Amino acid sequence: MRVPLSALACFHVFVPVYGTNWKCVGDKLGPGERLRRNEFVCAGGSDAAHRIGLNSEGTLVQYDGDEVDWTPGASGKYLIMQRTGQLVLRDDKDDPTWASGCYAEGAFLGFLDTYPGLGARTFVETPEYVKDEDYWTVWSTDPHPRREVMDRTRCTPPFICKGRGTLRPKESLRRNEYLCAVNKDDRYYRNANSYMFGVDNKGEVVLRKGRYDPNIWSSGKDTRGGTELKLQRKGNLVLRDKDGNALWASGCKSAGNTLKLTGPALTMMDKHDKISWFIDYRGKHSKCFPDKVPSDKCAKVSAKGKVCKMKMIDSLNKINTVLEVKDLGNNRYRVTDDIEGKKPWKEIVEILDTGAILTDAGVPEVTCHDLLEDYEMEDDSQLTFKKQGKQCTEFSENLISFMIMEW
Numbered sequence: 001m002r003v004p005l006s007a008l009a010c011f012h013v014f015v016p017v018y019g020t021n022w023k024c025v026g027d028k029l030g031p032g033e034r035l036r037r038n039e040f041v042c043a044g045g046s047d048a049a050h051r052i053g054l055n056s057e058g059t060l061v062q063y064d065g066d067e068v069d070w071t072p073g074a075s076g077k078y079l080i081m082q083r084t085g086q087l088v089l090r091d092d093k094d095d096p097t098w099a100s101g102c103y104a105e106g107a108f109l110g111f112l113d114t115y116p117g118l119g120a121r122t123f124v125e126t127p128e129y130v131k132d133e134d135y136w137t138v139w140s141t142d143p144h145p146r147r148e149v150m151d152r153t154r155c156t157p158p159f160i161c162k163g164r165g166t167l168r169p170k171e172s173l174r175r176n177e178y179l180c181a182v183n184k185d186d187r188y189y190r191n192a193n194s195y196m197f198g199v200d201n202k203g204e205v206v207l208r209k210g211r212y213d214p215n216i217w218s219s220g221k222d223t224r225g226g227t228e229l230k231l232q233r234k235g236n237l238v239l240r241d242k243d244g245n246a247l248w249a250s251g252c253k254s255a256g257n258t259l260k261l262t263g264p265a266l267t268m269m270d271k272h273d274k275i276s277w278f279i280d281y282r283g284k285h286s287k288c289f290p291d292k293v294p295s296d297k298c299a300k301v302s303a304k305g306k307v308c309k310m311k312m313i314d315s316l317n318k319i320n321t322v323l324e325v326k327d328l329g330n331n332r333y334r335v336t337d338d339i340e341g342k343k344p345w346k347e348i349v350e351i352l353d354t355g356a357i358l359t360d361a362g363v364p365e366v367t368c369h370d371l372l373e374d375y376e377m378e379d380d381s382q383l384t385f386k387k388q389g390k391q392c393t394e395f396s397e398n399l400i401s402f403m404i405m406e407w
Contacts, residue, residue: 028110035079043116050116070141074098102139102155165354167259172230173198181261181356217283219248252277252288263355263369264294298368308396309388316382325396377401
């Protein structure tokens with residue numbers, strides 16, 4: 001059952017503390033656990049100054065001392081930390097009266113040990129390879145600069161990039177799981193600036209560039225509630241809810257289909273490498289087995305041994321620099337510069353099958369498609385470029401331009 005919109009609205013109201021017959025049940029509320037009336041999760045397990053729970057009237061409230069610090073204005077019989085990671089308030093009939101709207105399996109409700117005054121939040125444990133943090137926040141009641149505004153919750157679940165940009169038959173993506181252009185291994189991320197396709201926090205299938213950017217394409221609001229997106233053995237991509245009902249499907253069947261993020265588009269390719277379906281990065285959704293498919297300018301940029309040399313004349317700083325891109329083969333390149341006989345840096349650049357460009361230079365995440373579209377080499381009032389030889393390609397020139405502009 002959907003949560004009524006009125007139940008999700010937050011109000012600036014005074015919610016009194018009804019009596020003193022309440023108790024702290026601990027410092028966290030784990031998956032499947034509940035809070036009933038007069039029960040609270042308290043910072044540190046016993047810090048009554050910072051607590052969240054249900055008062056004697058069943059209203060969900062967060063206290064800072066004796067004052068209500070946050071409330072959605074909704075009441076119920078109990079508050080449950082669902083195993084999906086969503087915090088839900090339910091009435092006597094088990095109908096939801098409020099929900100956090102944030103999902104992350106295994107999440108629990110609690111407070112930051114060091115800064116409990118920043119409000120309650122739901123957490124998930126970080127993977128073992130994350131060394132500097134034990135937990136990540138999924139949802140929180142962080143204070144808003146305007147104290148009179150009670151609706152100040154945030155939803156920031158981490159997501160996992162899976163499959164190295166590829167989904168194979170019988171494999172699936174669950175909520176907050178994506179195919180990402182930039183990843184070489186399965187990894188959790190809280191931010192991403194490259195193309196990603198998967199199931200969002202609300203169970204909708206989306207294609208976007210960057211976690212917080214608008215969707216380039218989506219399966220539609222009427223398909224929300226999905227829990228698993230699976231590539232079936234016969235090649236159909238299907239989104240299902242927790243009860244197994246199909247909410248959306250690509251509709252294109254071909255045994256051996258594989259879903260891939262490529263340079264120009266998200267593509268479904270059959271066992272003969274023929275595109276059976278695609279969504280390009282402008283949001284165009286193809287029919288099954290299209291006659292015209294997106295061209296990939298980056299598919300054949302590598303030709304081992306070629307060296308592009310470009311002289312850059314900096315009229316403002318009175319410096320001449322020779323920048324060089326050497327093709328190392330297998331979609332790997334070495335970029336170096338030579339400032340008046342000195343070579344202060346060199347960087348190795350790699351292009352993944354997804355079209356993503358990887359480098360340790362600390363530059364923004366881009367794809368080969370972005371490079372060719374957005375980083376055309378042009379002279380300006382300060383910089384002038386002159387080719388040295390005839391081995392420079394559009395890709396190598398734009399790679400030099402990208403490194404100059406972004407590093």
